[in-house]
Amino acid sequence: MAQEKFGLGAAAEYWTDAWQRTVLCLETLNERGNTALAQAAKEVPHVLTFQADVVLDGRRLERPVNYALVRIVPPPDVTIDPAKPPIIVVDPRAGHGPGIGGMKPDSEIGVALRAGHATYFIGFLPKPVPGQTIEDVCRAEAIFIAAVAARHPEAEGKPIIIANCQAGWQIMMTAAVRPDLAGVIMLAGAPLSYWAGVHGKNPMRYLGGSLGGTWLTALSGDLGAGIFDGANLVANFESLNLANTYWTKPYNVYSKVDSETERFLEFETWWGSPVLLNAGEMEWIADNLFVGNKLSTGELRTSEGVRIDLRNIKSPIVCFCSWGDDITPPQQALDWVLDLYDDVSEIIVNGQTIVYSLHHSIGHLGIFVSGKVAAKEHREFVSCMEMIEATPPGLYEAVISDLGEETANRDLVDGKYLFRLEPRTLDDIRAFGVNSPEDDKRFAAVARLSEINLGLYRTFAEPWVRAAVTEPMAEAMRAMHPHRLRFDLFSDRNPFMSAIKPMAEQVRANREPVGADNPLLAMEKQASSQITAALERWGEMRDRMTEAFFLTTYGSPLLHAMVGLGSPRDETPHGVERDLVREAAAAKLRIALEGRFEEGGIEEAVLRALIYVRRPEGGFDERGYRMLKNIRESRKSNERLSLARFREMLNEQLQLVLLDEERAVVALPKLLETDESDTAAALGALRKLVGAAGALDPEGERRLARVEKLFGAKPTKSRKANG
Incomplete structure (x- = not known):
């Protein structure tokens, strides 16, 4: 009897559940397809859950x-x-x-x-x-x-x-x-x-080189009659993780169809609504960003x-x-x-x-x-x-x-x-990983080769492609894109799906989930894990082969010579070019700062002292800022510094401390030539700001004691973390 329960009973329980999950999963895919069609029919399809009012229409x-x-x-x-x-x-x-x-x-x-x-x-x-x-x-x-x-x-x-x-x-x-x-x-x-990236990871950055540059982007735009289909970008994203795309995501819905459907449909509503770009837009992105x-x-x-x-x-x-x-x-x-x-x-x-x-x-x-x-x-x-x-x-x-x-x-x-x-x-x-000069040269070779291949395509092939493709043909190709087709096939457009909803209602009325200890369910999960692992290994092998092809092909001295790249000794480091106007402005700022050490008042003194005291510690957290905000808001609205002026002042005081820390500190008394009560209030505010983030280390204590003397006050005996 026990043997029968474990064998035939377990099998019947599992296959009943498997059939019911299949029906419910097909219903989920049917709903996903219908949602995709409904989104495509809207003038402004979006997935915002918040009500919105149009302010400007571009x-x-x-x-x-x-x-x-x-x-x-x-x-x-x-x-x-x-x-x-x-x-x-x-x-x-x-x-x-x-x-x-x-x-x-x-x-x-x-x-x-x-x-x-x-x-x-x-x-x-x-x-x-x-x-x-x-x-x-x-x-x-x-x-x-x-x-x-x-x-x-x-x-x-x-x-x-x-x-x-x-x-x-x-x-x-x-x-x-x-x-x-x-x-x-x-x-x-x-x-x-x-x-940017590191070897052994980030395979998407090799895509341009693997395809010979951006000529395929131009071809895609021409096949779309001047329109680039965003479904192609979606396909690129999905190709990165073969296991998730072709097994893990669909199996997760199938195996947890009683609880996962809502989350799945919510995401797929967004994922299944690709948009279009002008071919010129996509070509600009590919030429100037992805490859260039x-x-x-x-x-x-x-x-x-x-x-x-x-x-x-x-x-x-x-x-x-x-x-x-x-x-x-x-x-x-x-x-x-x-x-x-x-x-x-x-x-x-x-x-x-x-x-x-x-x-x-x-x-x-x-x-x-x-x-x-x-x-x-x-x-x-x-x-x-x-x-x-x-x-x-x-x-x-x-x-x-x-x-x-x-x-x-x-x-x-x-x-x-x-x-x-x-x-x-x-x-x-x-430390996160950077390209070597050899890597930068490989990518530079891709950019050069891309320009050559794109020029060849535009000269010899593009006129023929554009002459052959009509708008109806382009629209038909977009409709047949695999990303759209997999949604449409399970929608109500497919007459075979008409039987799914009645079957799903019957299944829900008689739902019999399989027990968690069912041995066949354990075999199913094990098989799923093996399929996932196999797809992951295939993806890893594909990525390694892609990287090896890229590094070997675009590291070739012959290719470098053919596309006009010189030797490594002749190459300047990859980076932005110098801006003499900007450098002149920076030099002018340094000269201007030389005359500002003794300029300012109490606010400048407090900020300069705060920077000086906390500088050895390095970081700072939200407690100090919220204390500063509390102090600011305690003043009358017409006496408060604006946030823009505060940031400007803080920046200037930091620049002064960095330029000459000792000179900046010695000049503090010049900024405090005011009423003693104001100075005492400023010192009190400084102590609150310093203590907001907790107790100071010994160097911070020493610096605060020095600042207190410059403010004309006796140092306190204890400055524990009580704000």
């Missing part, structure tokens, strides 16, 4: 684009603080439709709203305006940002930009040409340095001849990336800093504040979609944007840690995590 601009600016309507339980700068979330137009930044309540948009910021969203339509260019889109984004700023004149700060993936480099281009518009710019999973890598090296120019130099950006820049991201690895998100600067001192002199944060494991899409990331990293960044805005120029790493019982002044921490900025050097970024 199609009505002087240079029209298929982008739009919308205001996110706050939910009834959200209160907007008019003094807080507005936040603009910009979604990537990288094959998919808009809305991923607000697809869930716990999202970038949701976090911004709950923090009390007026929130806006820049999205796009599925079809481009004929003739629109990447430059036109950047112009439109500048108009959108200016419009948001004009709608919030009472805000203490310029609009904050959160740009995801492709939108990141686009916003950086906009900010480089119009540095006056934006406040903090946060880049989430945004690639800026396309050649011209953004981080300052080689791009506008149609008016203005050089797009990322060093022009004066807004603080936050780069959020992840080690688990195989589309935008940390090197591609951060190595633009190495292209622009040789030392952190150059960043400081240029007045740029650059902050980076590394997640340990989240994937590319999880950076913008994951509820856990939104609840931790995005929430902390949004809550500390004012602090980042006021951070002195330099390079920092944002470290987000759990609060401990020993954390001092917990009342100054917003939430359950402590946000801290740690000073870093360029060597810290180099």
